[in-house]
Amino acid sequence: MNIQDKNQAFEKIPDxxxxxxxxxxxxxxxxxxxxxxxxxxxxxxxxRALNFxxxxxxxxxxxxxxKLGIISGDTISHRRGLYLALKQTAPRTxxxxxxxxSLDIAQLYGLGRAETVIYRNYxxxxxxxxxxxxxxxxxxxxGSRRLGPGPFAIAKNxxxxxxxxxxxxxYVWYIVDTSLLPLNDAFREHQ
Amino acid sequence: xxFVELFTILxxxxxxxxxxxxxGIQGWILPSLGFVMGIALMLILGTIQxxxxxxxxxxxxxxxxxxxxxxxxxxxxxxxxxxxxxxVPAIMVLSAFTAAIIVLHAAxxxxxxxxxxxxxxxxxxxxxxxxxxxxxxxLLKRLIAVPLMHAPANLADHFFLTSITPLLALATAAILAWxxxxxxxxxxxxxxxxxxxxxxxxxxxxxxxxxVYNAFYVNGHILYAVLLLLITGSSWLYACNADxxxxxxxLILFLTIPALIVTRPEGGLHVxxxxxxxxxxxxxxxxxxxxxxxxxxxxxxxxxGFLWVNFSAAGQNAPIAVTGMFCGGLFAFLFIPFLYSRLVxxxxxxLLSVTEIVLWAGLVIAALLEPKVFTVSIHATIINIFFGRxxxxxxxxxxxxxxxxxxxxxxxxxxxxxxFPITTFIPLGLLLAHLREVPYRASMFDSFNRMFLxxxxxxxxxxxxxxxxxxxxxxxxxxxxKIDKQRFEA
Numbered sequence: 001m002n003i004q005d006k007n008q009a010f011e012k013i014p015d016x017x018x019x020x021x022x023x024x025x026x027x028x029x030x031x032x033x034x035x036x037x038x039x040x041x042x043x044x045x046x047x048r049a050l051n052f053x054x055x056x057x058x059x060x061x062x063x064x065x066x067k068l069g070i071i072s073g074d075t076i077s078h079r080r081g082l083y084l085a086l087k088q089t090a091p092r093t094x095x096x097x098x099x100x101x102s103l104d105i106a107q108l109y110g111l112g113r114a115e116t117v118i119y120r121n122y123x124x125x126x127x128x129x130x131x132x133x134x135x136x137x138x139x140x141x142x143g144s145r146r147l148g149p150g151p152f153a154i155a156k157n158x159x160x161x162x163x164x165x166x167x168x169x170x171y172v173w174y175i176v177d178t179s180l181l182p183l184n185d186a187f188r189e190h191q
Numbered sequence: 192x193x194f195v196e197l198f199t200i201l202x203x204x205x206x207x208x209x210x211x212x213x214x215g216i217q218g219w220i221l222p223s224l225g226f227v228m229g230i231a232l233m234l235i236l237g238t239i240q241x242x243x244x245x246x247x248x249x250x251x252x253x254x255x256x257x258x259x260x261x262x263x264x265x266x267x268x269x270x271x272x273x274x275x276x277x278x279v280p281a282i283m284v285l286s287a288f289t290a291a292i293i294v295l296h297a298a299x300x301x302x303x304x305x306x307x308x309x310x311x312x313x314x315x316x317x318x319x320x321x322x323x324x325x326x327x328x329x330l331l332k333r334l335i336a337v338p339l340m341h342a343p344a345n346l347a348d349h350f351f352l353t354s355i356t357p358l359l360a361l362a363t364a365a366i367l368a369w370x371x372x373x374x375x376x377x378x379x380x381x382x383x384x385x386x387x388x389x390x391x392x393x394x395x396x397x398x399x400x401x402x403v404y405n406a407f408y409v410n411g412h413i414l415y416a417v418l419l420l421l422i423t424g425s426s427w428l429y430a431c432n433a434d435x436x437x438x439x440x441x442l443i444l445f446l447t448i449p450a451l452i453v454t455r456p457e458g459g460l461h462v463x464x465x466x467x468x469x470x471x472x473x474x475x476x477x478x479x480x481x482x483x484x485x486x487x488x489x490x491x492x493x494x495x496g497f498l499w500v501n502f503s504a505a506g507q508n509a510p511i512a513v514t515g516m517f518c519g520g521l522f523a524f525l526f527i528p529f530l531y532s533r534l535v536x537x538x539x540x541x542l543l544s545v546t547e548i549v550l551w552a553g554l555v556i557a558a559l560l561e562p563k564v565f566t567v568s569i570h571a572t573i574i575n576i577f578f579g580r581x582x583x584x585x586x587x588x589x590x591x592x593x594x595x596x597x598x599x600x601x602x603x604x605x606x607x608x609x610x611f612p613i614t615t616f617i618p619l620g621l622l623l624a625h626l627r628e629v630p631y632r633a634s635m636f637d638s639f640n641r642m643f644l645x646x647x648x649x650x651x652x653x654x655x656x657x658x659x660x661x662x663x664x665x666x667x668x669x670x671x672x673k674i675d676k677q678r679f680e681a
Contacts, residue, residue, distance in 0.1 A: 110312030
């Protein structure tokens with residue numbers, strides 16, 4: 001027997017004598033149809049562990065059926081909230097990071113929607129001696145949650161991309177609009 | 192935002208519909224199939240943009256997705272080999288899609304998890320032309336398909352298209368019903384069976400709560416499920432000699448294979464596995480088998496080669512998964528001359544049984560080497576499926592019972608094309624836990640639990656296809672000859 005015959009056999013259905021008939025063809029497919037509709041009913045039976053709404057609200061990591069763009073502390077883990085806040089509050093900004101900063105550039109471009117991200121060798125303490133978070137903070141994050149009531153009044157200066165810098169003090173990230181800060185001349189020229 | 196969403200979805204619908212229409216598909220399935228084919232074409236074009244380091248923007252990807260099919264259609268139209276769409280149905284379909292997009296956009300129903308933000312990140316990098324900043328490890332895990340689907344949302348300063356996944360889920364149900372109908376028409380002569388069974392299949396899928404959850408979930412499970420369904424369903428219809436244009440079935444295979452490979456990390460391995468019945472079947476011409484192998488090999492090599500280069504550029508060694516898949520892609524190419532050699536005579540249906548035995552044996556060996564991974568994974572899977580933690584309720588149990596019953600008591604032509612991907616799924620899924628060296632967990636967000644969704648439409652198609660069986664019963668005679676044995680294996 002050649003390969004062609006073998007394969008044709010593989011695709012044929014068995015002969016009648018291969019089987020003991022349990023029910024007729026018509027009866028069989030009617031039973032199958034009834035079983036299918038029974039399975040559909042089973043799908044619709046309220047099942048505690050399956051409850052769509054409670055399943056979603058009961059698990060903190062599940063984002064909810066929510067308005068797009070709402071940032072939830074439950075949904076956003078770790079620093080992702082910072083990047084998403086950047087996207088929401090300061091889209092297309094130029095971001096200056098201190099050299100050695102551990103922020104993820106791919107996330108700043110991706111989730112943060114930054115226009116450009118550059119590293120500068122600067123020490124926040126010398127550049128911003130008068131830095132006062134209560135006056136200047138645009139957005140501050142500790143882990144996943146935004147801290148303080150700081151207004152998100154950035155990226156609104158005539159539609160032009162603003163320059164943001166990122167600071168980290170006492171384990172809190174600050175995203176600061178440079179136009180709001182008394183920058184020293186050296187840094188301003190460096191921009 | 193609504194305009195971006197309308198533009199994106201309608202572009203995919205129109206582009207895909209022109210393409211699939213040119214290949215000979217007509218009737219009620221055209222919009223659903225066209226929409227999925229549009230997505231598959233966009234994924235291929237977007238991937239080419241990424242791997243060739245071209246400027247990336249969804250605008251160019253979408254325009255190419257629209258213009259290439261229209262160009263192909265015009266070429267065939269001028270030759271008189273295809274016809275124009277009927278105006279009234281076309282307007283009705285466009286209106287229905289527009290209304291659905293507006294409603295879904297207004298509803299803003301989205302399920303988001305941390306994974307979704309990873310996809311959003313890559314999509315945003317694609318749109319802003321910053322793919323160079325995407326780490327290789329991120330691309331290895333998230334790949335490019337889901338980010339490409341949602342990337343156009345960034346044009347309106349959003350991350351996600353709210354309507355694309357729900358529409359894809361509806362298209363999946365429609366395509367499942369179409370496969371059922373076309374498959375049953377081969378052997379069924381009762382009009383009610385040809386209509387009722389497909390409707391039951393679509394209802395069984397769309398009433399599944401895990402499916403509904405995923406219809407609004409920003410992840411790639413629905414996309415993976417529909418692409419897998421298209422590959423296996425098209426192979427099945429082709430082998431059955433169903434009343435469907437073979438050019439269309441071939442086109443579906445050529446487009447869905449690369450798209451699936453860039454959807455999930457296990458995509459290449461899975462496609463290779465589900466194509467084995469195609470390679471051993473005589474229903475497929477040798478040239479088509481060689482072309483399918485070439486498409487498979489090229490897609491795997493291009494994507495994994497791209498990852499390899501990215502890892503090297505970052506000064507890292509490529510993980511074993513990338514190297515392994517790269518070798519798999521090379522094997523797919525080496526398989527082509529094998530098809531034309533005398534060795535092809537060893538390609539018998541027995542190879543399917545051998546493959547299943549190898550997978551189970553591999554799992555046994557892996558379980559002996561890493562018993563903890565195996566036992567924890569099995570325990571978690573049982574809790575997920577049988578005790579409701581996986582959010583499947585009774586649905587998987589019911590479908591599993593139907594599947595086993597039908598496997599025993601019925602037989603339909605060429606159903607091996609549908610059965611093989613399902614029965615190999617369990618050992619393959621459990622082996623993946625050993626390959627990643629992390630056991631599965633008891634949660635609805637466990638990878639294996641979510642992967643069951645990939646074969647759900649296929650399992651329903653398998654169950655419904657048995658309505659065409661000509662005899663309900665069980666075997667009594669032992670096969671005496673080789674040919675009989677092969678019948679039993681089928």
